[in-house]
Amino acid sequence: MKDISSEVVICGAGMAGIAAAYHLAVRGGVKDIVLVDEREPLTLTSNKGTEAYRNWWPGPGDTMVRFVNRSIDLLDELARETDNCFQMNRRGYVFLTADERQIPVMKENAAETSALGAGPVREHPGSTPYTPSPSEGFEGLPTGVDLLLSPELVREQFPFVTEDAVAALHVRRAGWLGAQKLGKWLLAEAQRAGVRLVRDRVTDVTITDNRVGQVHLRSGDCIKTDTFVIAAGPYLKEVGAMVGVDIPVFNELHGKIALRDELGIVPTDTPLLFWSDPIELPWTDAEREKLAADDETRWLLDEFPAGVHFRSRMDGDTHLLLAIWTYDIEPCPPVWPPTFDPDYPEILIRGLARMIPGLSAYFGHGDRAYADGGYYCKTRENRPLIGPLPVEGTYVIGGLSGYGIMTSQAAGDLLAAHITGGELPEYAAAFLLSRYEDPTYQTLLEDWDVTSGQL
Numbered sequence: 033m034k035d036i037s038s039e040v041v042i043c044g045a046g047m048a049g050i051a052a053a054y055h056l057a058v059r060g061g062v063k064d065i066v067l068v069d070e071r072e073p074l075t076l077t078s079n080k081g082t083e084a085y086r087n088w089w090p091g092p093g094d095t096m097v098r099f100v101n102r103s104i105d106l107l108d109e110l111a112r113e114t115d116n117c118f119q120m121n122r123r124g125y126v127f128l129t130a131d132e133r134q135i136p137v138m139k140e141n142a143a144e145t146s147a148l149g150a151g152p153v154r155e156h157p158g159s160t161p162y163t164p165s166p167s168e169g170f171e172g173l174p175t176g177v178d179l180l181l182s183p184e185l186v187r188e189q190f191p192f193v194t195e196d197a198v199a200a201l202h203v204r205r206a207g208w209l210g211a212q213k214l215g216k217w218l219l220a221e222a223q224r225a226g227v228r229l230v231r232d233r234v235t236d237v238t239i240t241d242n243r244v245g246q247v248h249l250r251s252g253d254c255i256k257t258d259t260f261v262i263a264a265g266p267y268l269k270e271v272g273a274m275v276g277v278d279i280p281v282f283n284e285l286h287g288k289i290a291l292r293d294e295l296g297i298v299p300t301d302t303p304l305l306f307w308s309d310p311i312e313l314p315w316t317d318a319e320r321e322k323l324a325a326d327d328e329t330r331w332l333l334d335e336f337p338a339g340v341h342f343r344s345r346m347d348g349d350t351h352l353l354l355a356i357w358t359y360d361i362e363p364c365p366p367v368w369p370p371t372f373d374p375d376y377p378e379i380l381i382r383g384l385a386r387m388i389p390g391l392s393a394y395f396g397h398g399d400r401a402y403a404d405g406g407y408y409c410k411t412r413e414n415r416p417l418i419g420p421l422p423v424e425g426t427y428v429i430g431g432l433s434g435y436g437i438m439t440s441q442a443a444g445d446l447l448a449a450h451i452t453g454g455e456l457p458e459y460a461a462a463f464l465l466s467r468y469e470d471p472t473y474q475t476l477l478e479d480w481d482v483t484s485g486q487l
């Protein structure tokens with residue numbers, strides 16, 4: 033058993049804890065930091081996602097757009113500094129519809145999000161030609177959104193997409209990156225600046241006179257500290273309880289699949305593609321009859337909500353489609369390892385085939401797709417918690433839901449500013465735990481959708 037001391041102890045070496053360590057140590061000059069995790073860094077949730085980012089966020093207000101724009105600014109800086117070692121691209125997200133009635137909705141969303149600071153709206157056909165995104169690189173590209181408002185334009189750009197698609201909305205300050213590469217680089221830099229990584233579990237925290245004093249580890253070691261940061265991902269609530277604070281978050285299990293596009297149906301340089309209409313899954317008459325006969329499977333004939341989407345990943349020479357569809361999400365306690373509905377991959381393939389009919393070649397291949405995923409740790413309005421907690425010296429960085437990779441840099445930067453007394457950005461107050469004490473905020477929450485901003 034060892035007794036050590038440290039200026040800051042961070043519990044959790046996922047993307048949030050590592051970003052916090054990097055911003056504190058490398059940019060904030062706090063050298064004496066211990067980062068504790070019982071697992072290999074970045075292996076619980078932070079290696080399970082699609083690693084995508086976008087500055088396309090709804091209100092109320094411009095808080096999320098500002099926050100994500102700041103994070104993308106920082107990602108751009110890091111990419112320049114490292115010769116883009118984490119392979120960030122700016123291919124964008126393309127939202128597609130086959131429903132004419134969605135066109136005014138798309139236009140309205142574009143105008144609203146543009147007004148929040150996401151960049152200009154360009155309509156096509158229009159005064160400027162549409163420029164497709166390059167497959168690599170992130171510099172010198174348009175921001176905002178391009179609206180492709182004729183079926184011909186959609187076909188011209190995306191000839192593999194269903195012929196009945198009538199419009200597309202292309203978000204430009206968006207794309208994806210290598211989260212493991214980014215996280216490992218940030219961790220190495222933090223360690224070079226003095227951060228010590230300890231493989232252990234935080235089991236308890238001693239609080240005296242409402243002040244943090246010691247962090248206890250499963251090994252029996254004990255770390256004396258004035259500053260304790262909770263970056264425990266889906267275990268935020270459990271670790272919060274160790275300092276006597278009820279952190280108001282819950283978890284949802286989200287799965288993704290990796291489907292090998294062996295037949296080369298989808299070009300490898302596509303943006304992230306998202307289908308914006310509800311879908312009835314395509315089944316043969318015989319399949320329909322069989323599904324309808326069983327109470328357990330009849331739901332597969334129901335209409336599924338909009339939102340099936342995917343992005344490309346090259347794994348050596350293999351083209352993978354990383355796909356997600358959140359059609360039946362419920363709050364649940366985190367159980368590790370998580371399990372997924374065995375039908376999920378087949379449902380996803382059938383949903384994707386509505387957008388890209390050629391993918392029907394993979395019907396029945398669900399068992400060949402690889403399914404994994406993890407927990408979105410969320411607040412009730414799907415906004416993060418970043419900043420001090422009521423016990424002096426304790427902080428939280430979490431509730432990062434399905435956006436913890438894209439927002440990691442602004443989140444780490446903000447947490448470091450809280451701890452070092454740096455200048456706080458305008459959005460800082462919106463992410464404090466104390467926001468829930470504000471009666472005006474409580475009123476806003478009454479009509480706030482828990483899936484706000486979630487794809």
Ligand SMILES: Cc1cc2nc3c(=O)[nH]c(=O)nc-3n(C[C@H](O)[C@H](O)[C@H](O)COP(=O)(O)OP(=O)(O)OC[C@H]3O[C@@H](n4cnc5c(N)ncnc54)[C@H](O)[C@@H]3O)c2cc1C
Binds near residue numbers: 043069072076404434
């Ligand atoms: C299917 C899926 C798709 C996603 N897609 C995207 C995307 O496209 N873009 C995006 O930005 N985000 C995406 N996300 C979300 C993103 O992955 C998460 O928001 C992010 O990884 C959360 O990071 P974290 O550090 O808070 O949590 P985690 O990565 O879970 O890290 C928490 C760490 O805390 C440690 N820990 C917990 N309790 C203790 C303890 N008592 N002692 C020691 N260590 C402890 C755990 O071991 C773990 O390593 C996706 C997530 C999923 C599941």
